[in-house]
Amino acid sequence: MDGSLEMRRRRGSEEQDNRTFTFLSPLSLVCGRPVYSGRVVGGKDAAATRWPWQVSLKLSNSHICGGSLVSDRWIVTAAHCLQMTWIPFFYTVWLGSIDMDNLDEGVIHRVSRIVIHPTYSNVSGDIALLRLFSRVTYSSSILPICLSNVKKKQLIIPDSCWVTGWGKLKEEDADYPTKLQEAEVPIIEHQKCENIYNPLGSFLPQIQPVIEETMICAGDLNKGKDTCQGDSAGPLACHIDGIWILIGLSSWGTGCGLSFPGVYTNVTYYQKWITSVISRAEVLVPKTWTYLTSYSLLYCSLWLFWDPPVPLGLAFYQERSKCS
Structure with a gap:
């Protein structure tokens, strides 16, 4: 992959690089349109403003x-x-920059509410809203x-999409890159992915499928492009x-860039749930603030004396985990 793949978006000009938007801008006119439109394992450094929706979720100021x-909220x-804690104010999100060594370039926002999908268990329902x-x-x-349009009967996913993150460049690496990495990865057909992870499934149909309909697989097994810890x-x-459009969230897998593709939470499957949670948010604000206030008083002193554990990677680990 080289710099020729990085293109400015079709609409816009160089003067737009310093443009700003207010939160009153219609979401449909803002989302999914970065100024730039065109290493995760096998990837390369991302260009600034190419992936402006990418955030770093931090626990006690450490990327996890x-x-x-x-949306704006x-x-x-x-x-x-x-999994380490569901207390919202322990978390912050950092956005607006691609360089972990230059945190001053980005902005920090505190989390006020965590919504875990009700079906979450192990690798199932692996999605949450902050x-x-x-x-x-x-x-x-x-x-x-952008999120997919739920009114469409079927969303046609292209043959390849892009993954981004600050995860390891190789599974055996001890260090993590400081700059956001990007890689273009092929989408792998659902049944093919199931056969890779569950080779006995075709012979034993009674076995529970490994790759659920709520999951999507992607990765370049030939060139070693994949996501990894972090x-x-x-x-x-x-x-x-x-x-x-946000199609998936890096969830789990076996190894990094080897014989198994990465498995992602299929965001389009949870589109209605996401829309429902966000649309009800204003109604739930008073209750949320009461909840936060009571827990803040209870845990404030604990926070001052808490010696946080060092993040070890994914909270969930299955030979290869994907959170750092």
Whole structure:
């Protein structure tokens, strides 16, 4: 992959690089349209403003997972990233920059509410929503990614999409890259992915499928392009009809860039749930604030004396985990 793959979006000009948006901008006119439109394992450094919806989810100021901005107040991430604690104010999200060594370039927002999908268990239902205390101000480096249109009967996913994250470049690496990595990965057909992870399934149909309908697989098994530890909950973004759409969240897998593709939470499957949670948010605000206030008083002193554990990667680990 080389720099020729990086193109400016079709609409816009160089003067737009420093553009800003208010949260009053219609989401449909803002999402999925970065200024740039064109290493995760086998990838390369991402260009600034190419993936403006990418966020770093932090626990006690340490990166634990990725996530995607989907509106001026909401982040989509993986449920397994939140297993250490479900107390919202322990978490922050960092967005607006691609360089972990230059945190001053980005902005930090605190999390006010965590919503875990009710079916979450192990690798099933691995999706969660984070509501931020304050609204995000859009700019060329901070923009939401689009969600699929639920009114469409079928979303045609392209043959390849893009993954991004600050995860390891190789499974055996001890260190993590400081700059956001990107890689283009082929989408792998559902049954083919099932056969790879569950080779006995065709002979023993009574065996529970490994790859559920709520999952999607992607990865270049020939060139070793894949996600790895530290990439958990990072977006699988597809360019469809001129905009970028969030198709998946990095969830789990076996190895990094080897014989098994990465498995992603199929975000389009949970589209109605996401829309429902966000649309009810304003009604639930008073209850949420009461909840936060009571827990803040209870845990404030604990926070001052808490010696946080060092994030070990994914909260869920299955030979290869994807959260750092």
